Amino acid sequence: MKHLLGRGVSVMLAAALMSTTAFAGELVINTDTSDPAPKAAFQAVIDGFKAENPDVTVTWNLFDHEGYKTSIRNFLTADAPDLANWYAGNRMLPYVNAGLFEAVDDVWEENGLNETLASAAGSMTIDGKKWGVPYTYYQWGVYYRKDIFEANNIAVPTNWEEFKAAGATLNAAGITPITIGTKYLWTAGGVFDYLNLRTNGYDFHMALTKGEVAWTDERVRATMANWKELLDANFFLENHAAYSWQEALAPMVQGDAAMYVMGNFAVAPLREAGLTDDQIGFFQFPVINPDVPLAEEAPTDTVHIPSNAKNKEDAKKFLAYLARADVQTEINKTLGQLPVNNQSQVGDDKFLQAGNKMLSSTTGGIAQFFDRDAPAEMAKAGMEGFQEFMVKPERLDAILERLEKVRGRVYK
Amino acid sequence: MQAFWKKNQQSIAPWLFLLPGIAMFLLYVVYPIFGSIQISFFDWDGLGEKTWVGMGNYVELLDDEAFYTSLKNNILWLVLYLLAIPAGLFVALFLNQTVRGIRIYKSLFFFPFVISQVVVGLVFSWFYDPNFGLLNVALGAIGLEPIAVLADERFVTYGIIVAGLWPQTAYCMILYLTGLNAVDPEQIEAARLDNAKGWKMLWYIILPQLRPATFIAMVVTIIGALRSFDLVSIMTDGGPWGSSRVLAFFMYEQAFSEYGFRMGYGAAIAVVLFMIMMVYISGFLYKMYRDERGH
Incomplete structure (x- = not known):
């Protein structure tokens, strides 16, 4: 018993050490996707990313949806992850203004996102720079x-x-x-x-x-x-x-x-x-x-790199992965929402089809939502x-x- | 050194024993109070630079309808919440008898205080529900129109206060029950011999002996009324359109809620609330001080 306890403690210690010392190749992701469907969707994305990048260890911290809105302010300043999910439009403005999000124009450039994610480019741009990668939206x-x-x-x-x-x-x-x-x-x-x-x-x-x-x-x-x-x-x-x-x-x-x-x-x-x-x-x-x-x-959900992130290189790799057409197809199938990437496939669900048809033919513009635009x-x-x-x-x-x-x- | 200690031991020792407590008190109570007062002079979103605005937050507060709504509701809370004291006394007197199984009844009456305020709030939201709530079923049974208590600016604060009175009455009851245990039976006997009963007995014999209990009940109820937050948050989220806000909730809303993060403004509200509480706290401290000196 004593032996077991000792081992338990050392495992816990090791785990604590693992989470605090960020060595190269470790990627920390914070999300509030704790509802069943979003959770499964993110699990699949992370598994897929790990399969393609076996040298990167991913630590994924799941937050409760409401609590996340307050915790994000704390962790962005104090103990920043390498990636965090958030929302487009004015919702990200305070963090951009406070210098807590990293501009990711290079990710957009290198991966041709200006073409594939064109529909959301406007809502991701503040001061002429893009501050994250959108992965889903809904009508x-x-x-x-x-x-x-x-x-x-x-x-x-x-x-x-x-x-x-x-x-x-x-x-x-x-x-x-x-x-x-x-x-x-x-x-x-x-x-x-x-x-x-x-x-x-x-x-x-x-x-x-x-x-x-x-x-x-x-x-x-x-x-x-x-x-x-x-x-x-x-x-x-x-x-x-x-x-x-x-x-x-x-x-x-x-x-x-x-x-x-x-x-x-x-x-x-x-x-x-x-x-x-x-x-x-x-x-x-x-x-x-x-x-x-x-x-x-059509509110858009996004993923950002905090300015204080330790492993920005792998974080950018992850963003590029998340922006890919096939990845967005999969994640949105699970989410029951629409992919932002215009090369992605929209799920068979009749509401998704209807939403996609409506949004892709929209000429007047796409608003985020009152509490994201104001x-x-x-x-x-x-x-x-x-x-x-x-x-x-x-x-x-x-x-x-x-x-x-x-x-x-x-x-x- | 030795001599110094010998000479001053009597005066130093108490401070040494008090030191941990004082340190905690300074760090967790006094420092945050002054910290809040300082923040209330700034415009700050909790992330970026603080901007000095002087009395700006207070000036804005005086011009803010929401502030007056909260203040008015706080006064309503203060006044109506005190009903818990006579109600608690009544229940305590009722339960202060030796019947088989009285302990079970006492615990049942104490039950609302034991369950969380969040649960109390949920239970009462359902009670008031315009469609299936017990209240409106009862009103319907006697042929009255349903009332959406929590969606009507006229009734909402009263509705929440009633929910708050439920556990608070139980709290006052337990204070009075313990107080009643300490009532001197000889005095009661003497009063009986002098033919005192009913109201006279209660007013001249029992109540004076319950004064310590009344005092504590008063203090906890007033403080409880001023910090009323959980029920407002659970039952209405301050609505409809902010008409059930109280200062504590307003402060939270401005400083910490999803649409808030105005730390300076929130701190200014907290300072005002603190000032109002200070009136009672200093009264309380003064009485304690006077009582101590009296002995």
Whole structure:
């Protein structure tokens, strides 16, 4: 027993030594991909990388999704890994500004990523440099109950009038048109993004989230007026402020609500809840202003090299591997999302096919998401305002003035 | 050396024994307090350079609706949370009897204090759920419209305080139960002989003897009200649209949450909260000091 204990301690010591002394060829990766599918996907990528680079030892630290958002700040400064996953757009700006991410333009150059990952190049660029490699993204849009639409003789709406008419029909049948849970606010951000993209277009939306346009602008009011039309027509689930996005899936599963403005990650829980692919459908958010080119929302997930990384050479090798078409095909098959690399194959899943078709034909531009395009503080205030507006639309002026005040402070 | 030690042993020894405690206290309590006060004068995201803004954070705080909402809710918490004291006293008096199995009842009443605040928050969120929550099932049974307590800015803070009162009452109850054990039976007997019973007995005989328990119950309840955070975070995440924020949650939100990382602003909120707590803490210290000198 004593002998065993002694051995156990020495193994632990050895393990502790291994993890602290970074000798050449050791690669430390931190990710927050702790949900089953992302975890399996990353496991496969790392296994594949190890098979091609047998001289590199990979240490992979898995973090819980929520905890990661705080820990990343600590480990980037104190004990940096060689690679860490994060998000594109404004979400990575604080780390780029603080000099904690390494520019990886050479990886893009040497591997021809400027061609293969072209669609995400814009959201990876800050100050003319690229700061990471995107490996997956997913579409947003309207997920709906096909069977309910059919039972009520509703065709998939393609424009604003049809959309409102569909809602009226659903309401008449005692079905809530759109389910939503705004307890954690961001779901309301998704609705705002689409209404604004359809009302004013991509360029205006980006200018707004970059703080170049006043929140009290007439064009913002136009977006909100469209939103109010939906509110007046009882489009949204009652008491949505009490629910998380997962809780708001229930009315849709039970057939009490017919649509959900959501990201593709909503499909998995809908299927798990027992809906079949014949019951779930997807359509592009309908046109509001026909003069505005259709822009879509597709948040991109990325991997970065921290500036304090010890083994940047192998880290760059890993990024090149992760950017490869065949690797992105595989990882996204497991994730159930879309590969960024335009040479990759998209999974057979009908939602992925639909999303890919929609996004690859998008001419208006691709937004990341409200809380990735706008800086954190603005995003928080904005989404809180949207939630309040959805319940108390009469407070619109006060809300917009409050947001304008925040804008004055955030973008200096 | 020897002589010095001999001469001053009496005065040095206590300090030597206190030293570890003082060191810990300075490092983990005093230093962070002054550290926070210092940070509150800067604009800092926790990563980059700190920028000196002087009283800027405090000026902004005075112009921030969210601050006043939090302050108002904190006052509501302070006032309503005190209901736990009479409620705890009532339960304690009720349970202070010798019946078969009373220990089981006592433990059952103490149960809400033992379970985690997170669980309390979850249980009450379900209780208030507009669709299947017990509250709305009950309201429906007597023909009333359902109320979405946690999604309505008018009710949300009260809803959370009620959830907080559940464990806090249990806490006060246990304080009073131990206090009741120490009540002098002879005094009660004497009061009986003088024909005191019911309210008179409680007010003139029992309560004065429970004063130490009341004092502690008061202190823990006030501190508990000011640091109310877990329930707000679990039940509403500060919402709807920030109307159930309290100062502690507001501080967390600004400094550490997903959309926060304004360390200076968060520190300024913490300093304000600290000042409010100081009012009570100094009152508490003053009373302790007076009691000590009294003996």
